[in-house]
Amino acid sequence: MSRQLFRKIKEYATHPLRVYSLISKAGFTRFVPDELHIRIMYRVLTGSKINLDDPKTFNEKLNWLKLHDRNPLYNTLVDKLAVKAWVSEKIGDEYVTETYASWSCVEDISIENLPDKFVLKTNHDSGGISICRDKSDFNLAVARKLLAKHLKHNYFWWTREWPYKDVTPMVMAEEYLEDVDGDAGLVDYKVTCFGGKPEFIEVHRGRFGNHTCNYYDIEWNPIRIEWAGIPIADSEVPRPCNLDKMLDLSERLSTGIPQIRCDWYDLGDRLVFGELTLFNGAGFDIIDKDNDLRLGELIDLSLAYGSDGTEALNDC
Template identity: 30%
Template sequence: MKKIKFFLRDLIRFILGPKNYSFIRFLVTHKYIPSFEYPSSFSEKIIYRKFNVEPETLSKLVDKFTVRNYVKEKVGEQYLIPLLLVKDHIFSEDFHNLPSEFVIKTSNGGGGENVKLITNKEKTDLTALSNQFNQYLKINVGKAVDEHFYDIETPQVIIEKLMRHKDGSFPSDYKLHIFNQSDDSKVIIQVDEDRFGNHKRSLFDLNKNKLEFDIQPKYDSVRSDYNWPDSFDEMIEVAKKLSEDFKYVRVDLYNIDGRIYFGELTFCHGSGWEPLSSKDADFLLGSYWEEFN
């Protein structure tokens, strides 16, 4: 079903051209007429960035391997998830010296099918896994979604330590939308809880108050008694430091029993196709983003 969906998407993009396709999809997704020439809303500015920013300026920052150097320089390598293996082509025998559980991903592209949690290597078909990820390396992820900065660096297969809390549970994703303004910064904290199970999502302010709007409101809300980590302030500090070179970026972090780890930098959240729960909220976040006006 997904292959048919992507085939139809690519066919329509080919017939209409990327910009006309984006205009029509924007109407369907966000339900208002966009201005891509003079963007004002959050979603409009994401689309504008895709077509008007030089891809080379962001390529090393969106690649999951090369961005590690940026993180190391900005905040220190203690915030990096331990790296187990990096290969430009993976074979089943490469897994022999790895632990039983790990995360495998490709360095290009956002989260999705090209990220997989392996919790028991012994029960995994490693040949099939190798073939699957070698195929991902051949896909120009950026071309398909008009985020061409993903297609510049040489894609690689990355294997990282699978991070868990002491009780064995997987951590929440903290996606911090940071808008750096001329005199201050605005921070919207997106919490994605139980992402690989009953995925829940909510937005919060810096005081941990749940906001009255959501991004991609198809998910259930994070529970009202959500247990915030003790090192919350450090997490905000790290995210701000990583974002300081940009007017807007989403900084993804994990918090493992109070220890903070970097996930990725995202410059085009949801590629512009994750609607907010109201048009007013879309324009509110757009007003925080002091760029492209």
């Protein structure tokens, strides 16, 4: 038995509730009601009990919104393919990556008519991505195997983020993006908004290597948040060229939604929309206590769809 496998067995034996998370990822806990599942998962992944009767923290409120905010627009927002048309209509198609093709079955994927560089990714989950930087050296068989695995996965059953449940799984081919500083890799700017108001920006660098995340307020002053164990880089990130536009467009995309994150790539001469995230870390990421409470205060639960007898402003 390998030392790594022994450590894993010891870890799950010491904390038996973690077995629940493991079998949940495999789809064996579908019979468990949503609220009970969320309570168990929260305890498993954060080590704390969740208060869903009177939620106060950021994570507690996100999980409350999973159960109670049923805006039908959210099905479109979490679909990485369908959301492109919605974003184009809201702010213009110049901010949206080009989609070359889409398929429901990996056997149908053809790269013959694609450019030399492209990205294949699934529209309905996290991690289903294969990047081609040189078509002559691209292993399509390996990409198909990875993507086929993701097409079979329904993200909803592990996190109970209901908007994902009924998204039709697809693979899409879209344009490959390169940062102005190619050595640093593509920098990911994530603007978290509350009721249509941008509040702070996460800056992720080295996503496929030395992953770091720095946090800034909307004036680009550094702020300290300890989130999900991602290290904060020692060097600060320069203010992006298109910050003002990024904040303005994020505000337009988030109007009427209690909390949502808008992801962007600033390529200098071009600002590109990435995706929208309704439940950061599925509400299960560990955040330092002070910020969990501070950010929780910014979520207005009265904006939940239908909570005051009206429909959310974005549902149109």
